[in-house]
Amino acid sequence: MKEKGQYLTLPKQRLSRLIKLKKELKVTYLDEIKEPQINRFITSNRQTLSNSTINRYLFLLSAVIRTATEEWSVATYPLKLSKFKLKEPAENIKFLSDWQIAQKIIDRAADHLKPIIYTALYTGMRESNILGLKWENIDFTGGTITIKVKDKTKQGGKNHSIPIIPQLAQILHNQPEVSDFVFTYKGNPIKSIMTAWRNIFYKRDGRKSFSHELKDPELPYINFHALRHTAATWILRKTNNLRITKEILGHANINTTLKYAHVLDDEKRKALNTVFNQ
DSSP, X not given: OTTXXXXXXXXXXXXXXXXXXXXXXXXXXXXGOOHHHHHHHHHHHTTTSOHHHHHHHHHHHHHHHHHHHHTSOOOOOOOOGGGGOOOOOOOOOOOOSSHHHHHHHHHHSOTTTHHHHHHHHHHOOOHHHHHXXXXXXXXXXXXXXXXXXXXXXXXXXXXXXXXXXXXXXXXXXXXXXXXXXXXXXXXXXOOOOHHHHHHHHEEESSSSOEEEEESOTTSOOOOTTHHHHHHHHHHHHHHOOHHHHHHHHTOSSHHHHHHHHHHTHHHHHHHHHHHHOO
16 A cells, blocks of 8 residues: 555555455465465355455455565465456446537536546546546657556556547646646645546535435436546447557457447447338
8 A cells, every 4th residue: 555555546445455355364474375365255255245346356466466576575375366256247338328428427527527537538548547647648749648558468567658639638738737647636636536526426415425316317327437438439439440449448459349349239230220110
């Protein structure tokens, strides 16, 4: 947490997960974590946590062990956590149907959140990459943003460049340079947008908590990651080019991009029905 976690998105969630891992693995040193401890952790949580959530815990533990061996020079048990990964249901890809819905979300967002939403839609970047974006990552002359994205073949990820369209350039130019980070609130880097994002959709139960009642029944809640799905779907819909979509999103494998092609299957079916069901 001190070296990495506190600088990532959702630091409180990461800390709570680290505490749960430490408590339930019941070990003192990292090299004590072996197959029996992992199996016990999975078994004890199968009834209360989804497979996807358990996999997130294993991914976090893997990051800790990898950091220990690669950066701290600490000996750990040669554990392949990937073999413990549980089967997850096919991803339910949610995306905004059109710009009108996107604009409604933007209009209801807090002022400091609006440029973050625009950036997500104009680039398809992940939340963590947007909140971690620094001025040094932006080349206004060349018109590109360069960030690090995950890549199993390269330690620390690979460099990924995204073109800056004129609309995004204007938004970025409008951000005050009061920090190394592009997106700030009251002069400080924004570490989490969860509260501001939920405030777009839900009424408040009190000063700090949200109710489950939507502000607008016609604007159901979606998570922020759906904006990345939206960008990918809109790009593919407009270009019909999987390779271009893959390169913009920074996918390491074309198979990841193919899931958006399946999203468009329903639209193709509707188009055929419209044409031939007279």
